[in-house]
Amino acid sequence: xxxxxxxxxxxxxxxxxxxxxxxxxxxxxxxxxxxxxxxxxxxxxxxxxxxxxxxxxxxxxxxxxxxxxxxxxxxxxxxxxxxxxxxxxxxxxxxxxxxxxxxxxxxxxxxxxxxxxxxxxxxxxxxxxxxxxxxxxxxxxxxxxxxxxxxxxxxxxxxxxxxxxxxxxxxxxxxxxxxxxxxxxxxxxxxxxxxxxxxxxxxxxxxxxxxxxxxxxxxxxxxxxxxxxxxxxxxxxxxxxxxxxxxxxxxxxxxxxxxxxxxxxxxxxxxxxxxxxxxxxxxxxxxxxxxxxxxxxxxxxxxxxxxxxxxxxxxxxxxxxxxxxxxxxxxxxxxxxxxxxxxxxxxxxxxxxxxxxxxxxxxxxxxxxxxxxxxxxxxxxxxxxxxxxxxxxxxxxxxxxxxxxxxxxxxxxxxxxxxxxxxxxxxxxxxxxxxxxxxxxxxxxxxxxxxxxxxxxxxxxxxxxxxxxxxxxxxxxxxxxxxxxxxxxxx
Numbered sequence: 001x002x003x004x005x006x007x008x009x010x011x012x013x014x015x016x017x018x019x020x021x022x023x024x025x026x027x028x029x030x031x032x033x034x035x036x037x038x039x040x041x042x043x044x045x046x047x048x049x050x051x052x053x054x055x056x057x058x059x060x061x062x063x064x065x066x067x068x069x070x071x072x073x074x075x076x077x078x079x080x081x082x083x084x085x086x087x088x089x090x091x092x093x094x095x096x097x098x099x100x101x102x103x104x105x106x107x108x109x110x111x112x113x114x115x116x117x118x119x120x121x122x123x124x125x126x127x128x129x130x131x132x133x134x135x136x137x138x139x140x141x142x143x144x145x146x147x148x149x150x151x152x153x154x155x156x157x158x159x160x161x162x163x164x165x166x167x168x169x170x171x172x173x174x175x176x177x178x179x180x181x182x183x184x185x186x187x188x189x190x191x192x193x194x195x196x197x198x199x200x201x202x203x204x205x206x207x208x209x210x211x212x213x214x215x216x217x218x219x220x221x222x223x224x225x226x227x228x229x230x231x232x233x234x235x236x237x238x239x240x241x242x243x244x245x246x247x248x249x250x251x252x253x254x255x256x257x258x259x260x261x262x263x264x265x266x267x268x269x270x271x272x273x274x275x276x277x278x279x280x281x282x283x284x285x286x287x288x289x290x291x292x293x294x295x296x297x298x299x300x301x302x303x304x305x306x307x308x309x310x311x312x313x314x315x316x317x318x319x320x321x322x323x324x325x326x327x328x329x330x331x332x333x334x335x336x337x338x339x340x341x342x343x344x345x346x347x348x349x350x351x352x353x354x355x356x357x358x359x360x361x362x363x364x365x366x367x368x369x370x371x372x373x374x375x376x377x378x379x380x381x382x383x384x385x386x387x388x389x390x391x392x393x394x395x396x397x398x399x400x401x402x403x404x405x406x407x408x409x410x411x412x413x414x415x416x417x418x419x420x421x422x423x424x425x426x427x428x429x430x431x432x433x434x435x436x437x438x439x440x441x442x443x444x445x446x447x448x449x450x451x452x453x454x455x456x457x458x459x460x461x462x463x464x465x466x467x468x469x470x471x472x473x474x475x476x477x478x479x480x481x482x483x484x485x486x487x488x489x490x491x
Contacts, residue, residue: 003150006154043060175290218236245303254354255288263278374461381405
């Protein structure tokens with residue numbers, strides 16, 4: 001897709017998207033739009049308020065205007081999502097070239113012009129997404145869905161900074177779109193080797209080093225907990241290690257993602273009602289894969305190591321059983337009380353390896369780990385677990401900036417008592433059903449070897465949600481933008 005800037009409103013194409021915030025002067029701005037685009041007299045008196053995701057279609061001469069409400073949005077994700085929703089609903093009727101008029105939104109002075117530009121491009125590109133991955137009767141991609149489609153932008157943002165905002169928005173969007181597809185793929189189309197192939201493709205295009213320990217090589221390396229989770233599957237487990245190492249990077253960040261490509265629950269079988277959604281149990285890994293692609297392509301001056309621990313938690317005669325004692329990369333033994341608490345097992349090896357092999361200054365893991373976090377804080381935010389106040393604030397701020405919000409949870413040592421085992425170093429399930437997301441985080445903490453700047457993000461409520469792309473739960477790409485915003489702030 002080609003994206004360019006135009007120097008005059010009259011050079012915009014026949015289809016124009018105009019985002020606006022809800023404000024006390026919305027009516028005045030509508031009158032200005034009416035005069036600029038010579039809209040019908042009735043338009044200037046319309047009572048459209050600019051509520052979030054609300055859109056209004058206006059026929060102005062030979063142009064079609066799509067007004068998009070941003071509500072009182074203060075983050076890039078909300079702005080992008082509002083435009084995404086409008087584009088998705090109307091894209092089949094769009095011409096091959098779409099205009100993005102940011103002049104009136106800039107005049108409202110609610111947001112930095114360059115950041116608004118990036119959010120607008122991001123939203124429009126994501127709005128072109130289609131979830132018909134395996135439909136045989138796919139419509140021909142014409143008009144705005146064609147590869148030759150264009151976006152013409154009129155904005156107050158100017159020069160090299162504006163150009164860079166667009167370039168980075170395109171990089172972010174392309175990575176998010178690939179993450180959408182990856183998470184939406186069903187289990188028979190997505191195994192650990194699929195995540196390896198995704199990482200290998202990114203390594204080539206983004207320019208980071210890739211190392212993979214799979215099958216017997218993973219066992220020889222000492223990834224015993226990872227192997228135990230996937231030992232009933234015919235598809236070998238894999239530890240995927242991505243290393244983006246710019247010159248003279250002053251800091252190293254390790255990102256560790258849970259990559260369980262399907263979770264039956266193992267012998268501790270899950271209920272069948274929503275088991276099909278467990279194709280998204282690699283949402284943390286998807287976030288790490290996407291973030292690594294973006295960070296490397298943006299050439300951010302921070303060394304970032306991405307570790308994806310991937311396995312398929314299957315059922316079979318060789319599956320781990322409740323009561324089994326397994327080893328781990330750290331050397332610690334684990335009593336498995338519930339085979340459906342498998343995500344923390346693969347992460348245990350990923351965290352221990354990242355800490356030992358790379359000695360990072362900061363460690364962050366992401367996982368669709370517990371239903372408890374959804375019951376605790378719902379879906380507006382993911383759970384943030386860390387003892388480091390500075391890191392907590394940095395991640396919290398990155399969440400506000402990106403719109404992928406986080407909420408701090410307690411990490412007091414009293415919760416660790418719930419994870420003590422009589423016959424092993426630790427057990428994988430707490431003694432009581434209370435505070436399940438916290439006790440899971442306390443389990444992971446053991447395998448960080450007391451790292452002073454480690455955080456765990458439980459994204460169980462965010463990786464897949466209802467949205468305009470589908471009639472059922474669908475990939476959100478949560479975590480990609482968050483991690484990029486966090487690393488950008490460090491640089």
